[in-house]
Amino acid sequence: MDLDGLADRLERSADRVGPEVRKTVKQQARLLKAMIKWNASGRPGPNIITGDYFDSWKSVPFPVPDGGGAEIGTDRPQGRRLEFGFMNMYDSLGRFYQQPPFPHVEPAVNELSADYEAAFRQTLDQIFGGR
Numbered sequence: 001m002d003l004d005g006l007a008d009r010l011e012r013s014a015d016r017v018g019p020e021v022r023k024t025v026k027q028q029a030r031l032l033k034a035m036i037k038w039n040a041s042g043r044p045g046p047n048i049i050t051g052d053y054f055d056s057w058k059s060v061p062f063p064v065p066d067g068g069g070a071e072i073g074t075d076r077p078q079g080r081r082l083e084f085g086f087m088n089m090y091d092s093l094g095r096f097y098q099q100p101p102f103p104h105v106e107p108a109v110n111e112l113s114a115d116y117e118a119a120f121r122q123t124l125d126q127i128f129g130g131r
Contacts, residue, residue: 010128013127013128016127017066017067017127018065018066018067018068020123020126020127021066021067021068021120021123022061022063022067022068023123024119024120024123025061025067025068025069025070026059026061026068026070027119028070028112028115028116028119029059029061029070029072030059031112031115032059032072032108032109032112033057033058033059033072035108035111035112036057036072036104036105036108037054037057038108039103039104039105039107039108040053040054040057040082040102040104041054043102044102044103045082045102045103045104045107046082046102046104052076053074053076053078053079053082056074056075056076057072057073057074058072058073058074058075059071059072060072081097081099082099082101082102082104083101083102083103083104083105083106084101084103085099085100085101085102086098086099087099087100
């Protein structure tokens, strides 16, 4: 390992951590939102009826010190029912439901997990590997 100029290389790299991590988080959040919407486009996930639920999915990035985060979700009330089901239950208006689950979020998260880790590993390699 070449230790000549290590302090200078680390100093240069430190300035890149926040912007590069934010960029990677935004990319991964957009990808996860797209995967959720893909899964919510028909079986085994929920079917598109009006497009309102499908179009309601948002990805909202937010800053954190030396990095970034993103919140991905929907504000539609049917989101939980579609993901987890609503079997043998009454809603607040007294209507009885037997709606099975149509998972679309969990499969997307599970599918993206390995790629998410690889994306951040690649980002860190670019920052600290000097590329």
